[in-house]
Amino acid sequence: MRGKFITLEGMDGAGKSSHIAAILETLQEKGVEVVATREPGGTSLGERLRELLLHEAMHAETETLLMFAARREHIAQVIAPALARGAWVVSDRFTDASFAYQCGGRGVDQSKMEQLEHWVQQGLQPDLTLLFDVPVEVSVARLAAARTPDKFERESAEFFHKIREGYLSRAKAHPTRFRVIDGNRPLETVRAEVIAILQALA
Numbered sequence: 001m002r003g004k005f006i007t008l009e010g011m012d013g014a015g016k017s018s019h020i021a022a023i024l025e026t027l028q029e030k031g032v033e034v035v036a037t038r039e040p041g042g043t044s045l046g047e048r049l050r051e052l053l054l055h056e057a058m059h060a061e062t063e064t065l066l067m068f069a070a071r072r073e074h075i076a077q078v079i080a081p082a083l084a085r086g087a088w089v090v091s092d093r094f095t096d097a098s099f100a101y102q103c104g105g106r107g108v109d110q111s112k113m114e115q116l117e118h119w120v121q122q123g124l125q126p127d128l129t130l131l132f133d134v135p136v137e138v139s140v141a142r143l144a145a146a147r148t149p150d151k152f153e154r155e156s157a158e159f160f161h162k163i164r165e166g167y168l169s170r171a172k173a174h175p176t177r178f179r180v181i182d183g184n185r186p187l188e189t190v191r192a193e194v195i196a197i198l199q200a201l202a
């Protein structure tokens with residue numbers, strides 16, 4: 001039986017990284033093989049592209065194309081084979097991030113993004129997307145307190161407002177796949193909700 005494909009999304013500072021370990025543990029308790037991966041990245045080529053994407057200035061469409069180049073490799077080498085053998089795949093970000101950051105944040109044309117999505121994914125979509133949502137002020141404050149920022153994390157509050165809008169409109173357009181999680185609550189409360197959602201998955 002094909003495994004399930006779960007993606008984690010949210011603005012920088014929304015808190016998704018704080019829950020990854022608990023997510024993997026909850027799924028492992030189901031007795032399934034769990035593959036944890038991330039984007040951009042997930043393969044050796046993808047990780048090299050990640051270095052460029054996170055630290056090098058480039059045209060917004062170049063950024064988009066490199067995201068999808070990394071994604072094509074990620075699907076071919078990691079995601080599709082894992083799902084085919086029945087493993088569950090948890091990816092820290094996937095295509096919704098491209099819609100939020102490159103379309104929402106940078107203004108890349110949505111129909112171009114849809115073409116890339118169709119071309120690269122050939123119908124593959126996550127079964128479940130957990131969107132960690134916080135007000136922009138919260139994310140900006142958390143980022144200011146964190147480690148050295150990458151290229152995206154150095155962007156303005158205005159940029160993050162567009163990211164948040166981008167994510168929320170994606171969630172609205174795909175209501176059965178998305179679960180929007182209010183990340184502006186104590187960590188334990190958020191974690192309990194995430195675990196409950198995953199435990200309920202068949």
Ligand code: TYD
Nearest residue numbers: 012017039040067093094097098101102152
């Ligand atoms: P992130 O997932 O936040 O990793 P870390 O927790 O190590 O900082 O970093 C990835 C960055 O890449 C994030 O700022 C969002 C950005 N990104 C895009 O702009 N488009 C995409 O399609 C993807 C997958 C990520």
